Amino acid sequence: MMHIPTWRRVLIWMVCLGGLIFAAPNLFYDRVETANDARAVIETGMSDAALEADAGLWPEWMPSGLVNLGLDLRGGAHLLAEVQVEEVYAARMEAFWPEVRDALAAERDTVGFVTREESDEAELRVRISEADQAAAALEIVRGLATPVASLTGGGANDIDVRAEGAEIVVTLSEAERAATDDRTIRQALEIVRRRIDEVGTREPTIQRQGEDRILIEVPGVGSAEEVKEIIGTTAQLTFQPVVSRTSNANENPGPNNEILPSLDEQGVFYILERNPVVSGEELVDAQPAFDQNGRPAVNFRFNPTGARAFGDYTAENIGSPFAIVLDEEVISAPVIQSHIPGGSGIITGNFTVEESTQLAVLLRAGALPAGLTFLEERTIGPELGADSIEAGKLAAIVGAIAVVVFMIMSYGLFGVFATVALTFNMVLIFAVLSILGATLTLPGIAGIVLTVGMAVDANVLVYERIREELKTARGPARAIDLGYEKALSAILDGNVTTLITALILFLVGSGPVRGFAITLGLGILTSVFTAIFVTRLLIVMWFERRRPKTIEV
Amino acid sequence: MRLRIVPENTKIDFFRAAKITFGASILAMVLSLVLFFVMGLNFGIDFKGGTTIRTESESAIDVAAYRDAIAPLELGDVVITEVFDPSFGDDRNVASVRIQAQEGVESVTAETIAEVEAALQTVDPTLTFPSVESVGPKVSGELIQSAIFAVLGSLVAILFYIWLRFEWQFAVGAIAALVHDVTLTIGIFAAFQIKFDLAIIAALLTIVGYSINDTVVVFDRARENLRKFKTMPLRDLLNLSANETLSRTVMTSGTTLLALLALLVLGGDVIRGFVFAIFWGVIVGTYSSIYVAKNIVLMLGVKRDWDKKDDPKAGTQFANIDA
Numbered sequence: 001m002m003h004i005p006t007w008r009r010v011l012i013w014m015v016c017l018g019g020l021i022f023a024a025p026n027l028f029y030d031r032v033e034t035a036n037d038a039r040a041v042i043e044t045g046m047s048d049a050a051l052e053a054d055a056g057l058w059p060e061w062m063p064s065g066l067v068n069l070g071l072d073l074r075g076g077a078h079l080l081a082e083v084q085v086e087e088v089y090a091a092r093m094e095a096f097w098p099e100v101r102d103a104l105a106a107e108r109d110t111v112g113f114v115t116r117e118e119s120d121e122a123e124l125r126v127r128i129s130e131a132d133q134a135a136a137a138l139e140i141v142r143g144l145a146t147p148v149a150s151l152t153g154g155g156a157n158d159i160d161v162r163a164e165g166a167e168i169v170v171t172l173s174e175a176e177r178a179a180t181d182d183r184t185i186r187q188a189l190e191i192v193r194r195r196i197d198e199v200g201t202r203e204p205t206i207q208r209q210g211e212d213r214i215l216i217e218v219p220g221v222g223s224a225e226e227v228k229e230i231i232g233t234t235a236q237l238t239f240q241p242v243v244s245r246t247s248n249a250n251e252n253p254g255p256n257n258e259i260l261p262s263l264d265e266q267g268v269f270y271i272l273e274r275n276p277v278v279s280g281e282e283l284v285d286a287q288p289a290f291d292q293n294g295r296p297a298v299n300f301r302f303n304p305t306g307a308r309a310f311g312d313y314t315a316e317n318i319g320s321p322f323a324i325v326l327d328e329e330v331i332s333a334p335v336i337q338s339h340i341p342g343g344s345g346i347i348t349g350n351f352t353v354e355e356s357t358q359l360a361v362l363l364r365a366g367a368l369p370a371g372l373t374f375l376e377e378r379t380i381g382p383e384l385g386a387d388s389i390e391a392g393k394l395a396a397i398v399g400a401i402a403v404v405v406f407m408i409m410s411y412g413l414f415g416v417f418a419t420v421a422l423t424f425n426m427v428l429i430f431a432v433l434s435i436l437g438a439t440l441t442l443p444g445i446a447g448i449v450l451t452v453g454m455a456v457d458a459n460v461l462v463y464e465r466i467r468e469e470l471k472t473a474r475g476p477a478r479a480i481d482l483g484y485e486k487a488l489s490a491i492l493d494g495n496v497t498t499l500i501t502a503l504i505l506f507l508v509g510s511g512p513v514r515g516f517a518i519t520l521g522l523g524i525l526t527s528v529f530t531a532i533f534v535t536r537l538l539i540v541m542w543f544e545r546r547r548p549k550t551i552e553v
Numbered sequence: 554m555r556l557r558i559v560p561e562n563t564k565i566d567f568f569r570a571a572k573i574t575f576g577a578s579i580l581a582m583v584l585s586l587v588l589f590f591v592m593g594l595n596f597g598i599d600f601k602g603g604t605t606i607r608t609e610s611e612s613a614i615d616v617a618a619y620r621d622a623i624a625p626l627e628l629g630d631v632v633i634t635e636v637f638d639p640s641f642g643d644d645r646n647v648a649s650v651r652i653q654a655q656e657g658v659e660s661v662t663a664e665t666i667a668e669v670e671a672a673l674q675t676v677d678p679t680l681t682f683p684s685v686e687s688v689g690p691k692v693s694g695e696l697i698q699s700a701i702f703a704v705l706g707s708l709v710a711i712l713f714y715i716w717l718r719f720e721w722q723f724a725v726g727a728i729a730a731l732v733h734d735v736t737l738t739i740g741i742f743a744a745f746q747i748k749f750d751l752a753i754i755a756a757l758l759t760i761v762g763y764s765i766n767d768t769v770v771v772f773d774r775a776r777e778n779l780r781k782f783k784t785m786p787l788r789d790l791l792n793l794s795a796n797e798t799l800s801r802t803v804m805t806s807g808t809t810l811l812a813l814l815a816l817l818v819l820g821g822d823v824i825r826g827f828v829f830a831i832f833w834g835v836i837v838g839t840y841s842s843i844y845v846a847k848n849i850v851l852m853l854g855v856k857r858d859w860d861k862k863d864d865p866k867a868g869t870q871f872a873n874i875d876a
Contacts, residue, residue, distance in 0.1 A: 072823070080692060223685070225663045375692045381683035384607070384823070391640065391821030399815035403808045409556040410804065442824050443752055449816045450759065450831065453809030454766075457801075460808070461770065464801040467561075490773035493718055497769060498762035500714060501707045505758050508703040513755045520759065552555070 004540055012533045016424050022063050022431035032058045032066055039064075065434040068203070069219075070441035070515050073389050075382030076219035077227045080375045083188045083212045085181045087370040089172055090121035092180070095284055096144075096159075096170065097124055098304055103140050104128065111137045117167060124170040131166035138163045141170060148175045181212065187369045189214055195230050213375070224377040231372065238276035239310070242321040242333050245270055263329045270330045272323050277313045282306025288357040291346055296356035298347045307343020315339040392445035399449050400426075407456055411463050414553050417538040418459040421530040425455050428526040429519065441515030451523030457494070458531030461487040466553045476551040477543065484536060491531070495524050558807065559800040567795050567843060568788055568851065574844040578733055585740020592743045597750030600697050602654030602690035604666060607636075607647065608673060610680045614646045622672040628665065629653045638822040647822070654690045700754040704735065707758055711765050719772055720856065726849035727768045730841040734764045737837045738830055752827040760834025763809070767802060768842040774798050775850070779857060787855060791847045799843075806839040 025032040038054035041047075058064055071078050097116060104114040104126070112129030119125035128137050138161060145157035156175035161168060172180065185208060192214060193206045205217040218227050243257055246269050253259040253271045262268040282302050289299040302310055313322075314336050323333040324347065334347050404422065408415035429448060433440060466483030470476065502521035509517055598605050608614075616633050623631050630653040641647060650673070655665065666685060674680050688696075708731060716724040735757055742749050774794040782790060813832045820828055 082691075224687075225666075228663070375689040376687065378686040379684060380686075381681075384683040387640075388821055388823055391819060392816075395816040395819040398819055399812035402811040402815060406556075406808055406811055410558075412555060442821075443755060443827060446816055446820065446824055446828060446831075449812050449820075450809065453812030454763070454805070456808050457766070457805040460801050460804045464798070464804070467800075468797065486777070490770045493769045493773055494766035497711050497714055497765040500710045501758045501762035501765075504703055504707045504710065505755055508699050508706070509751070509755060513751055516752075516755050516759075520762075 004537060009537060012537050015529070016427070016534065019424060019428040019431040022065065022434050023427045025058070025062065025064055025066055026430050026434060028058065029066060032064055036064055036066070063434070065437060067430060067433045068437055068439040070439045070444065070512060071217055071219060071378070072380050072442045072512055073385045073440065074219045075380050075385040076217065077221050077224040078376070078378040079216040079224050079227055080209070081214045081216065081372040082375055083185055083214065084371040084373060085184050085212050086122060088180055088184050089177065092172060093122065093124040093170065095303060099144055100124065100126060100141055100170065103144055104137060107136070107140055111140070122171060125167055127167050134163040134166060134168065137168050141168055148173070148179050184369045185212055185214070188372070191368050192216060192231050196227070214372070220382070223379045228374065238280065238325045239278045240272040240276045240323050240325055241317070242323045243271040243273060245333070260325060260328055260330050263331050270323055270333060272325065277322065278302060278306045278310050286360045288353070288360045289346065296351040296353045298356050298360045300345055300347065302343035304343065310343060310345070311339065311341045388442045392442065396445065396449050396452065400452050403452055403456060411553055413542070414463055414539070417535045418456055420538060421459065421535040422452065422455055424534055425451070425523070425526050425530045428530070429522050432522055432526070433519070438518050439515050440519070441512040443512045443516035444519040447516045447519035447523060451520065451527060455523060455527035455530070458491045458528055459535055461490055462531065462535070463553050470551070470553065476548060480539060480543070484532070488532070491528060495528050499524050559803050563796045563799055565796055565799070567792055567847065571848055575848050578841070578845055581740070582733060582736045585736045585743070588740050588743040592746065594739070594743055594749040595746040597748045598651065598686060598688045598693065599751040600693050600700070600749070602688050602693040604652045604685065604687040606650045606666065606669060606682055607684040608650060608680050609683055610646050610677050611644045612646065612677060612679060614648045615676065616648070618676045619648065619650065619673060622676045623650070623669055626668055626672060628655065628669070636822050639818065640821065696751060700751065703754060704757055704761070707761055711761070715769070719776060722850050722853040722855050723772050725853060726846040727765055727772070729849045730768050730846040731761050731764055733841045733845050734760050734834055734837045738834050741833055742830070747826050747829065752824065753830050756827050756830035756834065759831050760838055763835055764838030764841060767805070767838055768846045770801065771795055771798050771842055771847065779855065783857065788851055791851055795843055795847060802839060802843065806835060809835050
């Protein structure tokens with residue numbers, strides 16, 4: 001009757017033990033955090049006695065996952081930025097105009113003079129003097145179209161061209177806009193990430209949200225304004241002539257030169273001429289590619305001014321290296337193989353495919369591709385967060401004690417069993433939160449406290465049922481069995497509905513609310529586990545040992 | 554000696570005062586709606602856009618002086634409220650300054666915030682600003698949408714689940730109870746003008762979850778009893794079910810309210826509105842699962858032939874008596 005197979009007992013205790021082990025780091029939050037941070041630094045190759053000592057604060061063989069503290073508990077800044085993707089359309093049209101002009105000018109005999117008309121920023125409007133040749137002009141401009149460079153483009157052209165009387169109107173096609181938008185957001189994300197990583201704060205969250213938004217959460221900064229400043233600085237990309245290469249950071253570079261470190265080679269420095277040949281503002285595009293030998297490389301393209309300067313320089317300096325410098329760091333210093341006219345070129349080196357992709361991103365990432373509008377900004381001071389943690393802790397402890405006293409007063413020994421289950425419930429919630437690396441927010445703490453109150457519900461359901469069954473059933477063992485059996489459907493139905501609301505909260509909510517949904521949902525799962533398995537096991541073990549003739553619940 | 558809040562074997566007739574309790578519920582709901590439409594909700598920046606600045610100072614707060622200091626900046630609607638919490642001593646005086654969303658800009662600009670902070674510091678130089686939050690009208694519009702979607706979505710999902718697990722009458726009863734709880738909660742937020750923000754939506758959903766849990770336990774027992782006592786009139790049967798589960802209902806509400814009370818008093822002012830909403834919702838939810846959900850089921854009646862396969866004669870002839 002009241003038999004629980006040994007394997008199941010072992011499993012239940014294993015889960016509880018696992019919970020204890022994985023929740024344990026949270027009891028020593030600061031210590032484990034210091035150790036984790038130190039280990040992260042050591043992993044990057046740096047190490048000294050202080051770091052080793054910090055890393056030794058928490059034993060290596062113990063789990064070191066911690067519950068992430070949300071911004072409202074740790075303090076920091078939360079920003080939601082919208083990328084102004086339309087700005088890119090305008091820039092593209094601007095860059096397209098010389099191409100259109102040159103193409104039409106070549107056919108001056110048929111289409112006449114070409115002039116650019118005032119127009120909406122997202123379109124290019126040109127007038128030809130021979131209005132009846134619009135069809136011919138249309139053909140010429142259409143000939144400039146290229147297929148959209150994306151997987152979803154499906155062979156569509158990048159521009160739509162139409163004629164309005166003597167005017168030819170060029171706009172980006174739907175497919176190209178979609179591809180451009182996507183690229184713009186990715187670039188913006190990459191830049192924002194690079195910018196914020198440079199500041200080196202702990203675990204910032206930078207993620208795409210929806211179509212054209214970026215969510216930025218940076219713990220530990222003083223204000224949202226600081227974050228905006230960090231993001232706002234444009235990356236400086238320059239192409240500079242290389243004077244020499246050195247390993248001495250303090251070497252005197254000489255007049256009009258500067259010494260800059262290499263991005264990926266430790267201890268390598270370049271002495272460069274201070275005056276750049278071309279700067280990043282003149283870079284139009286950079287894409288990962290392969291050179292003629294099939295090695296990964298990066299293709300890039302300048303605008304006309306940049307192209308001219310670059311063409312002249314390469315023609316004069318074949319065989320000597322020039323450096324690609326991003327934010328005072330040399331990304332690479334390839335040797336000029338040949339004269340590069342036309343403003344496009346290829347950077348080769350010992351790249352892997354990932355590296356070339358990364359470099360292309362970095363090159364494009366020189367400056368933010370489009371402006372950011374901040375839709376939401378929140379700053380939470382660290383003291384306020386610390387206060388919230390203290391208040392939450394206190395409330396949780398007092399609440400738990402009150403519930404425990406109430407349960408023991410109501411159910412006696414069975415109340416003690418419920419208390420043990422409640423303790424394991426808390427432990428399991430923290431264990432799962434730590435394993436998932438989930439974020440604990442202030443409403444999340446409220447969710448845990450609420451769980452304390454509601455978690456005993458499953459126990460209450462069972463105990464009340466046992467009380468009822470004791471009146472009719474044959475003996476206490478049977479009553480306990482029936483109590484569990486009959487309360488089960490109510491427990492499941494009640495908890496599934498709560499789980500549904502937690503799930504919806506998780507899907508719809510953001511930030512703190514989502515944190516609440518996580519703890520509430522987790523709390524439901526763990527409380528059902530502890531009530532059905534842990535308390536039951538405790539009761540059965542007690543029963544087997546004592547074999548009471550009567551029980552009082 | 555065990556603590557028994559509810560004596561064993563209660564035989565309370567929950568329907569005796571049905572007219573009064575049901576009438577009271579409807580009255581309370583109407584009143585809530587009137588309050589909602591007349592006074593409106595005190596929407597936080599999550600839903601209205603704008604900026605909230607939390608100020609903290611060692612000296613006492615003079616709301617009028619704060620207002621006078623900000624007035625020259627011409628920022629439109631500025632709401633200044635003092636924040637109280639038992640954990641604040643005499644040397645901690647906290648206020649919240651809310652500025653409406655500004656014309657033509659998404660989030661209130663850093664300059665504006667700096668101006669406000671500077672203006673406030675002329676009144677009280679020791680003033681610090683532990684938190685500054687700013688939400689643009691675009692986002693707040695979307696937040697309203699997703700909040701409404703969340704509440705309606707969860708109601709529909711629950712309706713569907715209860716319908717699946719019980720009879721449709723139970724689903725309607727459960728939803729009526731939920732609508733009752735949500736309406737009354739919105740009513741009290743309108744009456745006391747407590748700040749209504751995104752967290753309160755989370756609280757509403759929690760109430761929905763809690764209340765449904767309570768209702769389902771009573772329904773589950775009713776379902777069991779429907780199978781057990783095939784000839785008992787529905788009214789008596791529902792009463793019996795409520796009485797049998799009463800002890801549990803009171804116990805669970807008791808433990809939950811105890812935990813929430815701790816949070817309400819000690820949890821700090823930041824989440825007090827949120828906790829208050831849940832606290833209130835638990836009380837209302839407990840009431841509604843006893844007095845609202847069952848009444849609806851009784852009104853709609855339940856077909857008693859759902860065990861037809863086991864026993865083809867099961868209680869079908871009584872179906873109309875109850876209805």
